[in-house]
Amino acid sequence: MIRSSITILKKEILQELRTKYAINTLLAFTGAALLLILFTLRAQQLDPTPKSGLVWIIILFAAMTGMMRTFVHETEKKTWDLLQLNSTPTAVFVGKLFYNFLFLLVLHIFTFFFYMVMMNLPIISPTYLVASILFGAAGLSSVTTLTSAMIAKADRKGAVFSVLCIPLLVPLLLILTRTTRIALVDGPDGAELNDLMALIGYCGTTITAGVLLFDYIWED
Numbered sequence: 087m088i089r090s091s092i093t094i095l096k097k098e099i100l101q102e103l104r105t106k107y108a109i110n111t112l113l114a115f116t117g118a119a120l121l122l123i124l125f126t127l128r129a130q131q132l133d134p135t136p137k138s139g140l141v142w143i144i145i146l147f148a149a150m151t152g153m154m155r156t157f158v159h160e161t162e163k164k165t166w167d168l169l170q171l172n173s174t175p176t177a178v179f180v181g182k183l184f185y186n187f188l189f190l191l192v193l194h195i196f197t198f199f200f201y202m203v204m205m206n207l208p209i210i211s212p213t214y215l216v217a218s219i220l221f222g223a224a225g226l227s228s229v230t231t232l233t234s235a236m237i238a239k240a241d242r243k244g245a246v247f248s249v250l251c252i253p254l255l256v257p258l259l260l261i262l263t264r265t266t267r268i269a270l271v272d273g274p275d276g277a278e279l280n281d282l283m284a285l286i287g288y289c290g291t292t293i294t295a296g297v298l299l300f301d302y303i304w305e306d
Contacts, residue, residue, distance in 0.1 A: 087177045094173065094181025101159075108152040108189065115151050116197050119144045124204050138270045139263040141201045145222070146252075146259060148193060153230035154247045156182055157238040166238070175304035179231065179297060186227035194219045207270050214282070215269035218262055221285045225258040228292040235303045254292075261285045 237246045
């Protein structure tokens with residue numbers, strides 16, 4: 087299973103390096119959103135607390151734009167059946183999940199770097215910032231990977247993808263907003279460990295649910 091998952095991961099990386107569709111789309115969207123927030127909304131004049139949460143709005147819509155194609159391109163290129171013949175459902179899900187995690191991790195680092203520079207936000211707690219970036223990428227990738235598989239054969243993929251993803255991601259975004267505020271504004275005071283544990287629990291639950299449910303989606 088591990089070997090098959092690594093093969094799927096390599097396939098996804100090579101395909102993205104060949105087409106550069108997702109990375110160009112997400113970087114262009116993120117750059118435009120950052121400039122829009124900076125110059126149109128005058129975000130530099132906002133209080134530090136709204137500043138710390140605004141970045142996740144950018145990341146959410148960037149993820150909605152690029153992560154939908156995780157399984158959609160398999161149906162478009164008629165490779166869905168080929169994957170079913172050569173890989174187990176768990177290997178396919180884990181391979182694509184790990185690819186999406188790495189992809190979103192790069193997007194998070196890129197977005198946070200330029201956002202903090204543009205907004206002049208200091209890092210008060212590096213530990214909570216790293217935790218927010220890592221677990222934010224894990225939570226987003228787990229939900230978007232499973233949802234992409236669910237809507238891969240639907241007629242109106244974009245609308246269905248957003249409708250299914252956003253309610254599942256609202257709890258994650260609320261937790262990430264609090265942990266990011268701790269990292270960039272308030273600093274840790276000992277009472278925020280509940281938020282960190284909730285973040286870990288959310289990621290563990292969604293990843294486990296994805297692995298268990300993907301078998302039914304894959305065979306349907």
